[in-house]
Amino acid sequence: MNNGLRRYGIWVVIALVGALCWGVLALARGETINAGWLLFAALASYAIAYRFYARFIQNRVLGTDDSRATPAERLNNGRDFEPMDRRVLFGHHFAAIAGAGPLVGPVLAAQMGFLPGTIWIIVGVILAGAVQDMTTLFFSMRRDGKSLGQMARDEIGPVGGAAALIAVLSIMVILLAVLALVVVLALAESPWGSFSLAMTVPIALFMGVYMRFLRPGRVLEVSVIGVALLILAIFGGGWIAESSAYAGFWTFTPNQLVFALVVYGFVASVLPVWLLLAPRDYLSTFMKIGTIILLAVGIAITLPPLQMPRFTEFAFNGQGPVFAGALFPFVFITIACGALSGFHSLVASGTTPKLIQKESQVRMIGYGAMLMESFVAVMAIIAATALDPGVYFAMNANPALLGDTAQSAAQAVSGFGFSVDAQTLTQTAQNVGEESIIGRTGGAPTLAVGISQIFSAVIGGTALQAFWYHFAIMFEALFILTTVDAGTRVGRFMIQDLVGNVWQPFARTSWLPGNLIASALIVGGWGYFLYAGVNDPLGGINQLFPLFGIANQLLAAVALTVGTTILIKMGKLRYAWVTGIPLAWDAAVTLTASWQKIFSPDPAIGFFAQRAAAVQSIEAGELNDTLIALKAESIEDAHQILVNTTVDGVLTILFAAMIIIVIADASRVWYGLIWGGKQPEMSEAPWEESHLDAEGKEIEREPVGAR
Amino acid sequence: MIGYLRAIWEYLKEISGEYAYDRYLTVHAATHPDKRAMTRGEFYRARQDDKYNNPGSRCP
Numbered sequence: 001m002n003n004g005l006r007r008y009g010i011w012v013v014i015a016l017v018g019a020l021c022w023g024v025l026a027l028a029r030g031e032t033i034n035a036g037w038l039l040f041a042a043l044a045s046y047a048i049a050y051r052f053y054a055r056f057i058q059n060r061v062l063g064t065d066d067s068r069a070t071p072a073e074r075l076n077n078g079r080d081f082e083p084m085d086r087r088v089l090f091g092h093h094f095a096a097i098a099g100a101g102p103l104v105g106p107v108l109a110a111q112m113g114f115l116p117g118t119i120w121i122i123v124g125v126i127l128a129g130a131v132q133d134m135t136t137l138f139f140s141m142r143r144d145g146k147s148l149g150q151m152a153r154d155e156i157g158p159v160g161g162a163a164a165l166i167a168v169l170s171i172m173v174i175l176l177a178v179l180a181l182v183v184v185l186a187l188a189e190s191p192w193g194s195f196s197l198a199m200t201v202p203i204a205l206f207m208g209v210y211m212r213f214l215r216p217g218r219v220l221e222v223s224v225i226g227v228a229l230l231i232l233a234i235f236g237g238g239w240i241a242e243s244s245a246y247a248g249f250w251t252f253t254p255n256q257l258v259f260a261l262v263v264y265g266f267v268a269s270v271l272p273v274w275l276l277l278a279p280r281d282y283l284s285t286f287m288k289i290g291t292i293i294l295l296a297v298g299i300a301i302t303l304p305p306l307q308m309p310r311f312t313e314f315a316f317n318g319q320g321p322v323f324a325g326a327l328f329p330f331v332f333i334t335i336a337c338g339a340l341s342g343f344h345s346l347v348a349s350g351t352t353p354k355l356i357q358k359e360s361q362v363r364m365i366g367y368g369a370m371l372m373e374s375f376v377a378v379m380a381i382i383a384a385t386a387l388d389p390g391v392y393f394a395m396n397a398n399p400a401l402l403g404d405t406a407q408s409a410a411q412a413v414s415g416f417g418f419s420v421d422a423q424t425l426t427q428t429a430q431n432v433g434e435e436s437i438i439g440r441t442g443g444a445p446t447l448a449v450g451i452s453q454i455f456s457a458v459i460g461g462t463a464l465q466a467f468w469y470h471f472a473i474m475f476e477a478l479f480i481l482t483t484v485d486a487g488t489r490v491g492r493f494m495i496q497d498l499v500g501n502v503w504q505p506f507a508r509t510s511w512l513p514g515n516l517i518a519s520a521l522i523v524g525g526w527g528y529f530l531y532a533g534v535n536d537p538l539g540g541i542n543q544l545f546p547l548f549g550i551a552n553q554l555l556a557a558v559a560l561t562v563g564t565t566i567l568i569k570m571g572k573l574r575y576a577w578v579t580g581i582p583l584a585w586d587a588a589v590t591l592t593a594s595w596q597k598i599f600s601p602d603p604a605i606g607f608f609a610q611r612a613a614a615v616q617s618i619e620a621g622e623l624n625d626t627l628i629a630l631k632a633e634s635i636e637d638a639h640q641i642l643v644n645t646t647v648d649g650v651l652t653i654l655f656a657a658m659i660i661i662v663i664a665d666a667s668r669v670w671y672g673l674i675w676g677g678k679q680p681e682m683s684e685a686p687w688e689e690s691h692l693d694a695e696g697k698e699i700e701r702e703p704v705g706a707r
Numbered sequence: 708m709i710g711y712l713r714a715i716w717e718y719l720k721e722i723s724g725e726y727a728y729d730r731y732l733t734v735h736a737a738t739h740p741d742k743r744a745m746t747r748g749e750f751y752r753a754r755q756d757d758k759y760n761n762p763g764s765r766c767p
Contacts (some may be wrong), residue, residue, distance in 0.1 A: 082730065086718060087718070088718070091722045217727070217747055217750070219723035219725060220719055220723045223723065273756070278758075
């Protein structure tokens with residue numbers, strides 16, 4: 001009894017704290033709620049989930065076995081297979097899964113109020129996202145680090161496997177386009193931002209040469225130099241923005257930036273990695289982790305009140321100006337990364353499983369790192385909802401609704417049911433060193449304003465706010481560009497691999513013509529969507545972000561389907577709900593969203609309803625009421641809407657079909673295993689005894705460099 | 708305080724792979740004592756190529 005109290009007493013306290021915080025979040029009356037309640041509700045929930053649910057999954061569902069040697073131990077070659085200290089591996093894995101997604105999604109979802117986003121970020125990660133990461137990591141580890149695509153092929157079948165592969169490739173293209181769009185929207189007409197981001201290229205080149213020739217492998221010292229130069233570049237940007245001679249030269253229109261990004265993406269994909277991609281990767285990783293830590297400290301010190309209401313009316317009527325659609329399913333599609341992200345299953349089935357020392361560590365690395373990612377999303381939602389809601393909507397609503405001046409924007413915002421005066425909008429822009437903040441969609445600028453307010457409250461006051469704003473913009477743009485580089489490369493390899501099946505020479509990644517053609521294809525793919533998004537009369541983020549969300553959740557559905565199949569094959573049918581329930585939920589969300597995007601008669605939501613309105617306008621030779629209500633301005637807009645909605649609509653159909661194919665193919669396998677009396681065929685690597693102890697130290701002989 | 712900072716620095720060094728070459732040498736000596744080991748420069752170049760030529764991915 002006494003023992004039990006000692007063991008569980010602390011957990012009772014944590015549970016009570018968590019329940020209290022959730023209670024305040026859900027029910028407290030009064031003007032505003034402090035961010036602290038949200039912070040502690042999240043932390044208490046994570047702690048309980050990690051201690052109880054993750055441990056349940058580890059022991060009962062997966063049955064990790066520390067006497068079994070991991071691939072890192074068995075196949076140790078000191079390079080890609082190597083038992084790595086769990087704390088170091090946690091850092092690596094977290095750096096690989098943390099990207100711009102968890103920062104952008106929650107900002108957009110904030111239009112529905114702070115509560116829907118917060119609930120999904122926390123509940124979603126505990127029951128779905130972290131479960132997906134942990135199970136995929138475990139299953140891949142048991143198969144010597146096989147990729148998700150290979151596992152889908154081996155465990156489900158060639159049809160499911162092929163669908164998974166096509167899904168990954170098309171998602172990659174949409175993902176890169178959306179991320180590049182975020183960068184374009186953040187840098188357009190901003191000489192400060194454009195200059196500091198452009199400077200990252202020479203900085204990365206310098207670091208690349210240094211690491212390749214001067215001092216190989218000394219990543220840390222060159223990163224310190226790189227970060228110092230980067231901060232100098234941000235100050236330099238402030239100087240450029242004020243100088244009358246250079247400000248004009250560094251001011252770009254959105255279309256010029258699209259051109260620059262496409263050329264950059266192509267060159268970066270063709271150049272050797274050591275020159276540009278690898279150093280940029282280190283730079284953005286350190287910036288990312290540093291900024292996340294700073295943000296956590298900043299929020300903990302300032303504890304800002306949340307000014308956004310708990311729910312806005314847009315959660316229910318689906319008429320939000322940031323993106324259209326009601327709470328279900330669009331909040332879940334939009335938040336994606338912070339709660340459940342299919343992309344993590346690619347990381348969890350790539351490098352990480354080859355480095356794990358002990359099977360039980362999948363809990364800390366798979367589940368734990370994802371909780372941390374979710375915490376980043378919680379901070380993003382705090383930063384966005386601590387802003388004045390009027391400013392939030394003036395920045396994020398579709399620019400066509402806002403007009404060009406502070407007055408027109410203030411008026412539009414009052415039409416949404418919030419109030420802000422033109423003076424505040426101009427002042428906010430001035431504080432962050434920009435001409436205007438109106439209609440700066442994409443999430444990144446909003447987050448940057450939020451971050452700059454939090455940071456400058458701790459260090460520097462308003463004098464440094466412009467610096468902090470551009471610091472945040474730079475940090476987001478930097479790691480988005482890193483993803484663009486790396487993603488283009490990955491896509492290039494996939495195309496070379498695919499075509500290589502038909503025509504051999506193409507598969508050799510060192511063959512220059514193949515390299516150039518595949519790079520051009522992939523850059524052309526995302527470049528097209530980027531261009532279409534920037535020039536979309538209905539607002540690019542509004543149109544493309546749901547598509548990206550659907551694609552990402554589709555990949556999660558593939559990972560959860562593979563997981564459920566393997567659980568059934570392991571004879572764990574009675575625990576198959578652990579991945580089965582998130583799968584059912586994810587499929588329901590994704591398919592409902594696709595359904596609405598395809599069939600909704602509301603032209604604000606349905607691609608084909610928009611398309612019909614465009615066709616009608618073109619035939620009539622003038623805009624009809626529907627397009628005018630959507631703020632289209634000319635008949636050229638109608639033509640553009642026709643093309644965009646056709647492409648987006650067809651892609652949505654493709655994604656929905658892919659989910660159905662993967663799940664249907666897997667159901668066939670499940671049926672055969674459960675009722676058809678089929679013998680499960682597993683592709684697990686055979687059991688072998690481990691010679692490492694829980695800390696990764698040698699137990700017996702075996703000199704193999706474990707430390 | 709100094710102790711903490713040193714621990715963080717060591718962690719960062721470990722995480723950025725500065726000790727990877729030393730470990731590689733140990734493994735190499737144990738498994739292929741007869742073959743020539745890569746030099747530091749060769750090792751990091753090979754490692755980097757491995758990392759980026761294998762389309763494992765990252766999250767957006």
